[in-house]
Amino acid sequence: MVKNEAIIDTCFIEKITSGGSKVENIKIVLEELEYKPVVHPYVAKHELSLHSYSNDLIETGYIRKIEYSEFVPDEDDKLMYEDYFYQVYEDMRQFLEAKGGPKQIEKLVLPKNQDIYSYHRQGSSLGDVHMILMAAFMRLPIILTEDSDIELLRTIAKKRVSLGDFRLDIYNGVELLKKIAANDTPSLTKKDLESILLNMGERSKRSELRAVWNEHHTTE
Known part of the structure; x- marks a missing residue:
């Protein structure tokens, strides 16, 4: 295991x-x-x-x-x-x-x-x-x-x-994207995460995802 x-x-x-x-x-x-x-x-x-x-x-x-x-x-x-x-x-x-x-x-x-x-x-x-x-x-x-x-x-x-x-x-999927956004050094960009979020049909969660990203990063 x-x-x-x-x-x-x-x-x-x-x-x-x-x-x-x-x-x-x-x-x-x-x-x-x-x-x-x-x-x-x-x-x-x-x-x-x-x-x-x-x-x-x-x-x-x-x-x-x-x-x-x-x-x-x-x-x-x-x-x-x-x-x-x-x-x-x-x-x-x-x-x-x-x-x-x-x-x-x-x-x-x-x-x-x-x-x-x-x-x-x-x-x-x-x-x-x-x-x-x-x-x-x-x-x-x-x-x-x-x-x-x-x-x-x-x-x-x-x-x-x-x-x-x-x-x-x-x-759930949105929570996983937020976990990645909160990582100090993710290999994915904010744009990558937003694209996945939109593909999941969760456009309404975009502001939440951006807020998590912006809290932990100074760049896109």
């Missing part, structure tokens, strides 16, 4: 690459921060494989697909992982129901001959639960996502899973 490995999800890849039209941007941004992208095998199989540009990032080895054997190496670990999965998912479902917002998820009832590794349902946040548990089991400290549910899942996981002093940082 590499220290600066960062778990990425589908919505992050889609946003940072502008839906696959600017695939080079994910490499530019992550290499600047020295992050090595990894993906949960569930997300790789059920989500990234559906799009040629994201699947290619795995096939070429740029994104490392983590295997289940790395974080659930034996039957005891597998049973523990599955137990946590159901608990975290149900906690999230109950929270969303109590909150009464537009997003609601159904109780997790698996069809016959399916399990949590094979079953996929659009909009159910199953992939998010898998990611947060892999982060906890492997002590991977970074998740890159555009999904706000991850913050909720982090809170739930802290209550359910024994994490000790493990800290998990969660960033």
